[in-house]
Amino acid sequence: MRVNQYIQGLPCWVELASHDALAGKQFYAELFGWRTQDMPIPDGIYTMFGLTPDSASDGEGQDDIGAAYQMPKEMSDQGVPTTWLVYFAVDSVDETVEKVKAEGGSLSMGPCDVGTAGRMAMFSDPEGARFAVWQAGEHIGARRQGEHGTLCWVELATRDPASAKMFYPNVLHWTSHAGDMPEFEYTEWLVGDKPMGGMLQMNEEWGEVPPHWMLYFAVDNCDEAAAKAKQLGGEICVPPTDIAKVGRFAVINDPQGGFFSIITLNLQQSASHLA
Structure with a gap:
């Protein structure tokens, strides 16, 4: 089904940092039937995953459900494994950063704007479990749920x-x-x-x-x-x-x-x- 918004705290996006993004996107595309769309970014390619557009889709990106990118060499050299990351929707990334710090978590990236799409930050909780948050701009996150591959x-x-x-x-x-x-x-x-x-x-x-x-x-x-x-x-x-x-x-x-x-x-x- 279609998703038009996410409220504070809901999982809204998933992202794969892969040791071999090309092979990874082929694996998931075949496994789940995802379509892929490569987008150039300063550090390489950001691949958008999506479902086949449905009758409610009204434009490019309206069936996005996640993404993948090539893990930077310095991270893979440090032994960081290929990893899926979940993003949670928030009303304010900057306020969430302060809350994470106050509660004993740590900021690992951001906060930063992603063009006009939105604003994000990545964290580790007090035990080291990694997660991210997303404050939507023009891109709310995944646009489909309740279907195979979501x-x-x-x-x-x-x-x-x-x-x-x-x-x-x-x-x-x-x-x-x-x-x-x-x-x-x-x-x-x-x-x-x-x-x-x-x-x-x-x-x-x-x-x-x-x-x-x-x-x-x-x-x-x-x-x-x-x-x-x-x-x-x-x-x-x-x-x-x-x-x-x-x-x-x-x-x-x-x-x-x-x-x-x-x-x-x-x-x-x-x-x-x-x-």
Whole structure:
């Protein structure tokens, strides 16, 4: 469905920093059926991902859902992995910068204007999980959701959920409540009364994996999409697995090592989470 605006705190954009952006965009285009559009930027190429324009599209960029770019060599040389980054909509980037600093997070880039498209900044939370914020100008962010290949959920993996429950509500105005996961403790993040993300606690089984945000993309059939990802050179980290009352998901590493999840939501969850 079409999206015309995002309110404070909602995930609004996703961005892939890849060790091989050319191979990466080919992988995702084939996996999700995304179209790609390369745009020149001072440091190289910024590739816009989008869905096939629908009947409601009224111009260029009206079906954008995310983007990718080549990770700078100095970052890859430092061992930074191919990474997906989520952007959250904010009313004021500059006010959010001050809130992040006050709550113990750190600013890693910005704040800066992106032409007339909007204003952005990137951060790490107190545990090091990276995220970004976007103050819309002419570009609100992703223009489609609730369809195959679109972002449908974001999930924080953290070793200190109590700290996160203070940091993110104070920075992004979220609320939280306990999720319906009988096997383990799970927190849902809400914007208003809308669940849009979650949080789980990392235990010793996670080893040295750093705290991070996991992105979930909706797919029509989880098993078929996972098999296709493997065929395209991806690695299946968690095979297709049912989540009671939610749907069926899998965790995948793309050929460059970028991790993400896919999920086929049941009809009830699709309606409640994406409406």
